[in-house]
Amino acid sequence: MKVVRINCINPYDAYIARGALDDIGRLISPMLRADRIALVTDENVDGLYADKVVASLEKTYGKGCVFKFVLPAGESAKTPENYLKIINFMAESGLKRTDAAVALGGGVVGDMAGFAAATYMRGIDVVQVPTTLLAMIDSSVGGKTGVDLAAGKNLLGAFHMPKAVIIDVDTLETLARDEYLAGLGEGVKYAVIKPSLKPYFLENHADVVSFIAECISLKAEIVCRDELESGMRRLLNLGHTVGHALEKRSEYTLKHGRAVAIGIGVMTSSALRAGEISSSRANEIREMLKIAGADDNGVDLHGLERFFAMDKKADSKGVNAVVVTEDGCAIRKFSLAEFSAYIGA
Template sequence: MTSTINVNLPQQSYEIAIAPASLDQLGQSLANLKLGQKVVLVSNPVIFKHYGERAIASLKSAGFNVVSYCLPAGERYKTLNSIQKLYDVALENRLERSSTMVALGGGVIGDMTGFAAATWLRGINVVQVPTTLLAMVDSAIGGKTGVNHPNGKNLIGAFHQPRLVLIDPEVLKTLPVREFRAGMAEVIKYGVIWDAELFTQMEASKHLNQLRYMKPELLSEILTRSCQAKADVVGKDEKEGGLRAILNYGHTIGHAIESLTGYRLVNHGEAVAIGMVAAGQIAVNLGMWQQAETDRQNAIIQKAGLPTKLPAGVDIAAIIDALQLDKKVKAGKVRFVLPTQVGVVTVTDQVPADVIQQVLQGMQWMS
């Protein structure tokens, strides 16, 4: 399972390197890019315990001066306060424009490290070393960085492309089952929006909900095809001017649910799964997609161990209100990514509020 995928961009192209044991080659990979000598490795205590020392040893063996800093684990710590701590580390260690921040962790660590790197000295190098499936196939790629505002997810951020994305599939062995399933939500998303063959492979697989039951060949396909899909879309639309908006499939309602539950009750992948179920049914109700197709999608979501109903106690009116805070709102209209066939979606702002309400009511838990 070794592959290299190029993210081709006008300003700064880079590689996604997928290889077992590549964590031990981190230092050499940075040396090959001829980056400056100062490196700040950012992680969280859980990930650092598993992989921090290996990453530091690799960097030091390649001649880098390395300091590490751990931020607390969890979406609720994805705040400007955490970024301030990274700025303090950067200042204390006198990082220069040639210096590098390395994000060793999941999507939260990747987003925060990327944002700190984007804004320190108006932009220094960042290298993404994702340790969760979700980060490997999605958040580590494409240069989206940022933190949450108390009233909305990722409202504060910047586009800042990494110099390298280094994916070591072996680190997934220590990933909790719930986090693996969260990553599968983004994989399913790629199947619906871009890659019908990936969708069919997941449909045919017996096991999607745990890594230990998944065939190595399928994991390889999931990583390479998902990363290729993200690279293709980002290469065509770096800053979400058009096509890249399709990567938000399931995220419109998903982000609202995350925000309303304080980033504690459901994780990002679970929220996206619920959002995809909603988007699929909205498309059916608007006559854009067949019920049989959304049933196929929902069957894969369930097979991956992901939720298909709204969290208990979440108010539908509050979800609809929260949609107005979504980053994709334009001229007061909420834009939805909706499927028209497996592998093809469209973006529309013509979704009546009563259709959204009707679909969400059908997704409530029965008491």
């Protein structure tokens, strides 16, 4: 088992191991004051892993202490209506201020259960139990939660740090290949920000436990220094300005992690064209993107500009985009026109 300390204002640990779900009750009970637990999952993960988690939690908390809520699977479940259903379910299950929620699933479940926990009775404890690679290396750590509104993704949300993150790498065995690759796409970001992580990608990427631990350590290092997102934390948006625009243009048929990977490819090509990085740096990044099954070859950038203007991170003066440098990344302010010119859109 690897344990990564997330040293934010309220520190917590991420436990990463094969078979961690069997042990979840014992792992989380020292961090919680709960008598009752709301287990939030989705309909796919429910059939695969919920019984195991309920059994382990009941061993620690006793029979009848776990109340399970199952969301429909996928992004379309991230609605205010479903959020209210979870909140009502918590109330009907008799959860008190000292009780807790456990989010078992991908980023959708993590965001929904996280926001419900952030707001139920002004905030109860939450434990994140991510079961997709994307959620393991990204969404379960850092405390962001979110619900989609008709006007846009994640417009309703809060920062709410989990009490613990439990990662059972064995759950990846049932994950669809395209979901796994999308997670790797998001993972390339860490190895571009911090080049010393490259070996985990290029040579040892079969060692998933170490890879996940390295990604989480880096995310923790960045978010804890910058808990409410201003400077450093923005580095984690590498590939996201272009990625979000591609996602929106595709009306969200393109997976987030894949869109980000393509976005990283675009930023790499742009930096190379501008003479800001060497061709060996660019080739290394492209090699990692290839492992994630994505690159920016043939991607059509025309007409993306109007989507940049809609980005949450954009303002009237332009966008803060993350550019690739020879030894990492940097944040650079562009006007929308400058940014379009930089990426050749």
